[in-house]
Amino acid sequence: MRKKRRVWRHSAAFRLALAFAGMAMLTMVITLSVFYIRTVVLLEQRTLRQIASTTQQLEARFDQGGRAALVQAIEESLGDGQDSDRELLVLLDAEGRRIAGSTRFADPPASGSDIEEQTLLRSGHPSPGYLTTRKLPDGSRLVVGHDRSEQLQMAELVGDAIKAATFLALLLVVGGTYLFRDLLEQRIGALRKTAAQVAAGQLAERVQPSERDDEFALLEHDINRMLDRIEGLMQGVRHVSDTIAHNLRTPLTRALARLHEAQRAGSDAAALRAASAATIRELEQLNTVFHKLLQIAEAEAGAQRQQFTPQSLQAIAADVVELYAAVAEDQGCTLRLLGDDPAQVLGDRDLLASAIANLVDNALKYSAQTPDARVEVAVRARDDSVEITVCDNGPGVPAAALARLGQRFFRLDERLPGTGLGLASVGAIAQLHGASLTFEDAAPGLRARLKLPAG
Template structure:
C-alpha cells in the first residue's frame, strides 16, 4: 500500500489536485470557523448576560421579599412566553425541597463559587445540557438560574455537518482534479515525452508538435525544438565530416594499396625494402577496414536499409554464425556451444543482424581467453525476440558498461581491434528499434540483442 501511495504521489497531477482540494477544504473550514465563532460566540455572550441579569434580579427580589418573592418571580418568568423554552430556574429550601422552577431535580454537582458551569440536568422530563449559575441563599436554600444549550448544540451540529460536507467536496475535488489535471498535463507534456522517446530510439528528425496555445508549455515546446535543431545540426556536422573523410580517403587509399602491392611484387624475396612495404600494406589495410566500418555505421544510422526489412529467423542466424566461428574458437582453445534452439523471428535486415551477431561472438572469442566457454542462443521473452552471446571470461567492470559501444573505445588495447565493432552493433540494433543489453554473467559477460518480434 505504501509503495502504491508513493507511486501515486509521484504524479504531478495528483499532487496538484491534492493541494487544490486541500486549499479548498482549508478555505471552507476557515469560513465555517468564522461563522461558528461569530454565531455561537454572540449567542454565548448574550446567554451569559441574560443568566447573570436574571440571577441579579432574583437576588434583589430575595433580599426584598425572601424566598416567596423569588418563587413568584420565577413563576412569572416561566409563564410570560418569552424564552420560556430555554430558561431554567430552580429554588430549593435548606432541606433541598423544590419550591419553584422547571428543573425536576437538583443539579448533580455543587455550585462553583457562583461562576457559570455546564451541567447535565433533567428539565420537564428531558435530559439536557444547560449553562447554570448557582447561588446559595441566606436561609440555606439554593437558587439556580440557567439556559438550555440545545440551540447552541444545533448550531454546532450544523457546523459539523457543513465541515463534513466540506471534506467530501475536497475529496471529490481531489478525485476529479486528479483526472482533469492529469489529462491536461498529459495533453501538454505528452507530446514532449513522445518526441523524446522517438528521439531516444534514433529518430533524430522528430520534433514536438506545437500545441497552438500560448502558455508555459508552449514556450517549453519551442525551446525543446530549438535545442533539438541545434543538436541535430551539430551531429549532422560531425557525421558529415566523418563520412566525408571516410569517402574521400578510401579512393586514394585504395590506389596507394594497389601501387604498394605492385612494388611488393617487383621486389625480391630477400630485399630489405620488401618487409617495409609489407608492413605499410598491412597498416593501410587496417586503415581501410576502419574506413569501411565507419561508412557501414553511417549507412545504418541513416536508415537507408530500413525499406528492406523482412521477417528474419534469429535462430538460423545464430546457427550460421556459430558454424562460421567454430574453427576460430577451436584454434583459440575456447568451447563454443550453441544453446538449445528456441525459435525467434524479428523484422529486420538479415545481413545487418548477422553482422551484429558475428561482431558479438567475435568479441566474446577475443576477450574470453583460452579455456573459456562461449554460448550463443536465441529465445523469446514477453513478445520480444532475443539473440544472446555469453562467455565465462573476465567480463567487463560495471563502470565500463556505459562506455560500451562508444566509437574507438577499447577496454583492452592489447587485443587487436579498432573499437568500432560494438558501435556498429548498436547502430544496427537502433535501426531495428531494439536495444543492446549487457549484464554480468558472474563470471563473464552476457550481451543480448533485444528486438520486436515480427507480426504473425
C-alpha cells in the first residue's frame, strides 16, 4: 500500500490530472460563488426598489389629495391581495398614533432616513425586513416596509443547491481525475513497455498503433519510425562490421603472405620489390575502403549540411563528364551530357560531384564490354525538383538484384575491380541532400535516377 502511494505521489500523470481537476473545481467554485452573490444582491435590490417605488407613489397620492387620499391608497394596497402579508404600510400622526395601516414593527426609523433593516412581526412571529419613514407636510409620518423572509429563504435555497452541486461536481472531478490518470498511464505504459523491450535488445518490437487520431497516436507513429530507423542502422552496422571483417581479412592475409614469402632466405631484390608493390596495392585498396566508409558516415551524420549553397547541377554534371571523357574514350564508350537546364539545387558541390562521378564510373565499368557502349547523363528540372539520370546500354542488372543496389559492399560482379561502396556513398549523399536515388531497368542497361529538391 505504501509503495502504491509513493507511485501515485510521484506520478506525472496523476499530478497532471490532479492539477486539471483543481483548476476545474476552482473555476466551478468561483462561478457558483459569483452566481450566488449576484442572486442574493438581485433579490435584495428588488426589495429595496419595491420599497422606494411604493414610498414615492404614496407620497405622490398625499401631494395630490392630502391625508384622505393617502389613507385610501394604503387601504387599497393592503387589500388588493398582492404581497399583503409581506408588505408593511402605516400612517402615524405626529404623536405616533396609527391613522391607517397596521403596525408590525418595534420602533420605526427616524423620519427621512434611508431604508434600514429591522425586525417585523409576521403572523405574530419576528421576521427580518426593511423599513423607511417619511415625514409628511402635515406632521404625520408614513412608514413603508417589506418582509425579507422569503428573500432569505430563496437565498438559502440557492446556497443549498450550490453546495449540493459543488459536492456532486467534486465527486465527478475526483472520479474523473482517477479515470484520466489511468487512461494516461495506459497510453504511457505501452510506450514504456516497448522502450524496455527495445532496451533489452528486442529491436523488432513496436508500439501498438492506436485507433484514435490524437497526439498520442502521432507520438506512437514517430516512435515507431524512430525504432525502424534504429533497427535499420543496427542491422547496417552488423552487416558492415561483418563485411569489413571479411574485406579486410582477405587483403591483409594476402599482404602478409607476400611479405612472409619475401622474408624467406634466398629472396632476391626483384622478389622483394614485387612483394612490396603488391602489398602497397592492397593497402591502397584498404585506404580507399576506409575513405569511402568515412565519407558515407559523414554524409549520414549530416556533418556538411551547414556548407550547403546554391549549385548548378548542370555545371557539376558537365565537369564530371569532362573528367571521365578520356576514360570513356579509352574504353571505346560514348559519354554524352544531355540537356542544358540552369536549375539550381541547394547542396555541397564536392559531394554532388562525387555522387555523379560514382554513377558515371559505375556505368562505364559495367558497359565496358558492350559493343557500341553508350553512357548518357541528363539533367532535367521538374516542378519542385531537379533530376539527373545516368543511363547505360550495358548488360543491366537482374530484377532480383535491383533492390540491393546501394547496399554497402554489394557487388554485382566480383570479377570487376571496386569496393562495393560507390553506390552506397551515392545513397548517403542523396539522403544528406533530402534527395531520392532509384535504379531502373533501361532495357538494355541500367538507369540511375537522382532526384533533388530545387533550390
